[in-house]
Amino acid sequence: MKSPLILPILLLGAVSALHLNNDALNLETPQTVEDLSPNLEGSGEQEGALALPDKVNQSEGEEKEASGCEDVLEDEEALGSDLEGGLDEDLQCPSEEDTVQIVGSPGCATCRYLLVRRPSRFSGAQHVCRRCYRGNLVSVHNFGFNNRIRSTVSGINQGQVWIGGTIRGWLRCKRFSWTDGSAWNFAFWAPGQPGGGKGRCVALCTRGGHWRRALCKRSLPFVCSY
Template identity: 55%
Template sequence: MKYPLLLPLLLLGTVAALHLDKDAPYLKSAKIQADMGQDGDGSGKQERESALTAEVIETEGEEVEASGYQDTFEVKEAVESDPAASPKDLVCPKEEDTIQIQENTGCKNCHFLLVLTPSTFDNAQRICRRCYHGNLVSIHSYNFNYHVHCIASRANQAQVWIGGIMKGTCLWQKFYWTDGSCWNFGFWAPGQPGNGKGHCVAMSTKEGRWQRICCKSHLPFVCSY
C-alpha cells in the first residue's frame, strides 16, 4: 500500500531536479557576468588612475622643461650656431678687457660687467654664465635701459649684445631673455624689430635703442650677475 504513495513523490522530485538543472546555466552565467562586472569596475578604476598618473607626469615634465630653459639655451644654441665651439675651450676675459660698473638701479646686489672683447651672442651668454654666474643683461623698463645704455656707451663698438633672442617660426616668433625672465618691455630703433635680419638683440651704444642682428656677429656685451 505504501508503494502507490511513493511513486507520485518520486515523480515530483525528478521534475524538480530537471528544472533546477535547466536553470543552472543561467544562474552560473549571471554569476560570471556579475563577477566580470566587478572586475570591469576594478579595471576601469585602474585605467582611470593610470591615466591620471600619466597626466601628472606629463604636466611635471612640462614644468621641468620650462624651468630648465637656461641650461637648454646654453648647450643647444651654442652647438647650433657654432658646432666647433666647446665649453672646454671657453676662456674667461682678462680683467683689463672688462669694465665692472655698479649703477644706481635700486638693486643693491646687482652687478654689471661690460666685456670689451667681441664675441658671438652664444659665446657671450656662455661667458656670462660660466665666468660670472650670470646672464646677458635683460631689460624691463626705460629707466633700466638708460642705465644699461650708460654702461654700453663705454664699449669700443657701435653695438653691444643684450640678452634678447627671437625664437619660433613664421607667425609664432617670440622674443625671450636668456635669464628666463618675462619679456615685458622693448626699446626698438625705428623699423625694428620687423625689418631686422637676425634673431639676436643688440643695443646701440649711441642711442640705447635695440636692433635685431645676426647672432654670429662679434660684439662686446653686458653681463648681469
C-alpha cells in the same frame, strides 16, 4: 480706343532706358578707394612689445623668410643649442682690463652687471656670462636701466653690444625671450625695428640705446648680469 495708351507707354520706355544708361555709366566710372591697411612698422620707442609685429601678410612673410633662409639657418646654428648645452672647459675668461663694471639697477641691491669689451658671438657671450660670472647676458626691464647701460657702452667703437634678447619660433609664432628666463615686459626698438630687422638676437646701440635685431654669428662686446 487703343491709341490714347500709346503715348504713356512710349514715355515710360524712354525714362527706363535713360536710367539704364546712367547705371551703366556709374558701373564703368573708376572709384578711388582709400588704403585702410594699418602701418605696422615700429615707431622706434616701444615699451612692453611682447611679440614680433607682422609687417607683411603671411604669404609675403613666408617669401621674405625663404629669401633669407641661408642667413637664418646660419643664425640658428650660431645660436643653436649652445644656450642650453654644456660649457667649454677651455674657455678663457676676460681679463680685468677687458671689463667695465656697470652701476646696478635700483630695484636689485645684490645684482651686478659687467660690460665685456672683448667681442664674441651671441652664444659665446652667453657662455662667458655663465662660466666666468655664473650669470647670463643681461635682461633689461625699464628705460632707466637701459640708459645706464647705454651711458657705459657709449665709447664702444663697434656701435652695438649684445644683451640677452633672442627670437624664438617662426613667422607669426615669433616671440622674444631673455636668456635668463625673465619676463619680456619692456622694449626700446630703433625705428623700423623689430619688423624690419634681420637676425634672431638683440643688440643695444651704443648711440641712443635703441635695440636692433642682429645676426647671432656677429662678434660684439656684451653685458653680463650676475
